Amino acid sequence: MLPALTEIILLSLQVSGIALLFSTIIGIPLGAIMGLHRFKGRKLVIALLYTGMGFPPVVVGLFVYILLSRSGFLGSLNWSFIPSLFTPGAMIIAQTIISFPLVAGFTMAAVMGVDPNLRQQVISLGATSRQAVWTVLMEAKVGVMVSIIAGFGGIISEVGAVMLVGGNIEGKTRVLTTAIVLETRKGNFDLALALGGVLLLLSFIANVAMLRLQGKAFDE
Amino acid sequence: MKTETLYSIKDLRKCYEERCILQLQHFEIFRGEILALVGPSGAGKSSLLRMLNFLETPTEGTIEFEGFTYHSGLEAPLEIRRRVTTVFQRPVLLNRSVWDNVAFGLELRGNRDAKGEIHSALEKVGLANLARQRARTLSGGEAQRVALARALVLKPDILLMDEPTANLDPANVTIIEQIAADLNKSSGTTLVLVTHNIFQAKRLAHRISFILEGQLIELGSNHDFFTSPKDLRTKAFIGGEMVY
Ligand SMILES: Nc1ncnc2c1ncn2[C@@H]1O[C@H](COP(=O)(O)OP(=O)(O)OP(=O)(O)O)[C@@H](O)[C@H]1O
Ligand SMILES: [Mg+2]
Numbered sequence A: 001m002l003p004a005l006t007e008i009i010l011l012s013l014q015v016s017g018i019a020l021l022f023s024t025i026i027g028i029p030l031g032a033i034m035g036l037h038r039f040k041g042r043k044l045v046i047a048l049l050y051t052g053m054g055f056p057p058v059v060v061g062l063f064v065y066i067l068l069s070r071s072g073f074l075g076s077l078n079w080s081f082i083p084s085l086f087t088p089g090a091m092i093i094a095q096t097i098i099s100f101p102l103v104a105g106f107t108m109a110a111v112m113g114v115d116p117n118l119r120q121q122v123i124s125l126g127a128t129s130r131q132a133v134w135t136v137l138m139e140a141k142v143g144v145m146v147s148i149i150a151g152f153g154g155i156i157s158e159v160g161a162v163m164l165v166g167g168n169i170e171g172k173t174r175v176l177t178t179a180i181v182l183e184t185r186k187g188n189f190d191l192a193l194a195l196g197g198v199l200l201l202l203s204f205i206a207n208v209a210m211l212r213l214q215g216k217a218f219d220e
Numbered sequence B: 001m002k003t004e005t006l007y008s009i010k011d012l013r014k015c016y017e018e019r020c021i022l023q024l025q026h027f028e029i030f031r032g033e034i035l036a037l038v039g040p041s042g043a044g045k046s047s048l049l050r051m052l053n054f055l056e057t058p059t060e061g062t063i064e065f066e067g068f069t070y071h072s073g074l075e076a077p078l079e080i081r082r083r084v085t086t087v088f089q090r091p092v093l094l095n096r097s098v099w100d101n102v103a104f105g106l107e108l109r110g111n112r113d114a115k116g117e118i119h120s121a122l123e124k125v126g127l128a129n130l131a132r133q134r135a136r137t138l139s140g141g142e143a144q145r146v147a148l149a150r151a152l153v154l155k156p157d158i159l160l161m162d163e164p165t166a167n168l169d170p171a172n173v174t175i176i177e178q179i180a181a182d183l184n185k186s187s188g189t190t191l192v193l194v195t196h197n198i199f200q201a202k203r204l205a206h207r208i209s210f211i212l213e214g215q216l217i218e219l220g221s222n223h224d225f226f227t228s229p230k231d232l233r234t235k236a237f238i239g240g241e242m243v244y
Helices: A002-036 A042-053 A057-068 A088-112 A116-124 A129-139 A141-156 A160-166 A176-185 A189-219 B045-052 B098-108 B115-124 B140-152 B170-187 B198-204 B222-227 B232-238
Strands: B005-016 B019-030 B034-038 B060-065 B068-070 B084-087 B158-162 B190-194 B207-212 B215-221
Touching (some): A002 A042, A002 A088, A002 A141, A057 A160, A088 A141, A088 A160, A116 B084, A129 A141, A141 A189, A176 A189, B005 B045, B019 B190, B019 B215, B034 B045, B034 B170, B034 B198, B098 B115, B115 B140, B140 B170, B207 B232
Antiparallel strands (some): B005 B019, B005 B060, B060 B068, B207 B215
8 A cells, every 4th residue: 555655655656747847937937027017918918827727626627627638729739748547648638727827826926026126226226127127036036935845735735636637546546635536435434534735834934934934035 | 726627518408207397408517516406305416426427318418428429219328327326315225234344346347356445435434333334323423424335435437425514513514525535635536516505515515506496507616606605595595585
């Protein structure tokens, strides 16, 4: 049982970790742009982002399922880099879609919390626009870290989407949350509780890290 | 002083949305001078400095600077922009140490090895003892002096100063004025100084301009500005009759 358990934990971390990496790559620049620039349609994008932040994961799972299925828009293309359903790749796509709005939304809030005059003053000191954006992100770095942790918290404990697009296949797509569902159904409460404990521990670590960073933000 | 034009402003208008707040037909700034801009609150002085620092374009008209013509829709090249810097009316410091704030502009230029310059800039403004303190914990006057130090360390050709002594006590005002005068004399730095304090303008500037509601009302040598102003409104301003 133990090797299987380690495998499940590792797969959970791997899927959510990679999804988080993608979410960060998309979410931080997006949040920075939204926080720093005023453009037509910005309000609409913000409304979409906020909707994304509260979107039910199971519905995201449904969309990804439809897209990736053999007759779906992406599934029918048969491109090798598009993962098939019931693979970790499909789970990563679903979790990325769930968490990038969280990363972008919290990053935007953090960037907007920086004094708007700072960017102009930094440019006056000779910064290129890229250096100026980087400086603002560094000023907001505690908030940006919080956005990454919030993104992680949103997917590590998520069950609906990974269940739909992953299928909870033993040794292939079974992660902590879907394993808990299965073991509970089978009546293996001890195992389900143990898995639940591991998941709680992971969420707890993420939240403590977030609280510590937020505390640091308030201290400064 | 021989006069060589550094900035030449022509038919400039600056508008925010529908409201135009600054209109200058013809206005020149000379290399190596100290030019004071005086005028009541809301006259458009800070807006003019932002354009002289190439942070915002004019809405109409042009600013010529060393063969470069700055106008609407244009971004100034980095090498031009880096010759000018501003000490802002309300400086915003980075959430880092005082030292790191002064080092910042040099780091942007890839210069990470300038301990001597940073230290001497801090010495000049009398803050060497606070180098390790976090900038956010400084008093208003200390923060303003850090803002001056982070500009001085860059050795700009042109230094724009927006009310640099507004938050300071008389002793510090004297120190800052001394630094400004020295900088102009020893390095030939062109200074544009915005001030509400006409006595400060009188002490420091070679030429003084009076701006009122976005219009240039008077521009003259320090001597002429006070002894023979051409416009009645200038007289009223000097005489302290103008309420602002
Ligand atoms: N970004 C902006 N958007 C809209 N209006 C602006 C903006 N910046 C300045 N203004 C307006 O332009 C006018 C001139 O402002 P400016 O800051 O240049 O005045 P000032 O002469 O520096 O005044 P003070 O002595 O109070 O600092 C003001 O009426 C101000 O409200
Ligand atoms: Mg001003």
